[in-house]
Amino acid sequence: MAIKPLTVITKLSGALALASVACDSNKIGVNQALENSRVSEAKRAVKNNIGVGKLNYESPKYSKIKEKVYEYYPYSIGNIWHGFKGYLSGFSRGAINELGTVLFGALALVAKHKPVKIASLIGLGASMTWNFIKHGTNALEKTDYLE
Numbered sequence: 001m002a003i004k005p006l007t008v009i010t011k012l013s014g015a016l017a018l019a020s021v022a023c024d025s026n027k028i029g030v031n032q033a034l035e036n037s038r039v040s041e042a043k044r045a046v047k048n049n050i051g052v053g054k055l056n057y058e059s060p061k062y063s064k065i066k067e068k069v070y071e072y073y074p075y076s077i078g079n080i081w082h083g084f085k086g087y088l089s090g091f092s093r094g095a096i097n098e099l100g101t102v103l104f105g106a107l108a109l110v111a112k113h114k115p116v117k118i119a120s121l122i123g124l125g126a127s128m129t130w131n132f133i134k135h136g137t138n139a140l141e142k143t144d145y146l147e
Contacts, residue, residue, distance in 0.1 A: 010117040014108025017101050017124055025094030032090025037083035044079070097135070100127035 095102055104123035111117040133139055 006114065006117055010108045010111055010121055013121060013124055014105040017105035017108070017128065021095060021098045021101055021105070024098070025091045028094035029087040029089075029091030032093075033083040033087035036086030036089075037079045040079045040082040098127075098131055101131060103127075 101124065104120050104127050107116070108120040108124055111120050
């Protein structure tokens with residue numbers, strides 16, 4: 001069986017496009033996870049500091065207990081949950097923004113017939129060009145903010 005150049009180019013292009021989208025979406029997901037986790041931590045810190053600063057019973061013992069509980073409980077399940085939700089949100093937003101690239105890349109990987117391979121390469125090129133123009137150059141952005 002001979003290696004066909006069109007097949008190699010199609011499979012390689014599809015794999016590289018999907019890897020590119022996955023890397024970009026992963027970075028967006030990580031950034032969103034960190035942001036959500038920080039917001040959750042800030043909200044929890046405010047809530048706990050208000051509780052630590054407020055004594056509902058005048059006792060040095062319970063005051064120390066409140067301080068130690070807050071000190072040794074730095075990372076809650078809520079932060080992990082908010083981070084996880086943030087990652088999923090960011091990753092899916094990154095993948096959806098490049099949905100055309102994902103679909104044509106997947107089509108390029110599974111294409112068996114020459115017309116489908118060519119169509120997937122054309123679609124992949126058009127999708128990546130559109131994403132470059134839209135997201136990379138901001139050529140389509142509204143610029144009359146100060147007018």
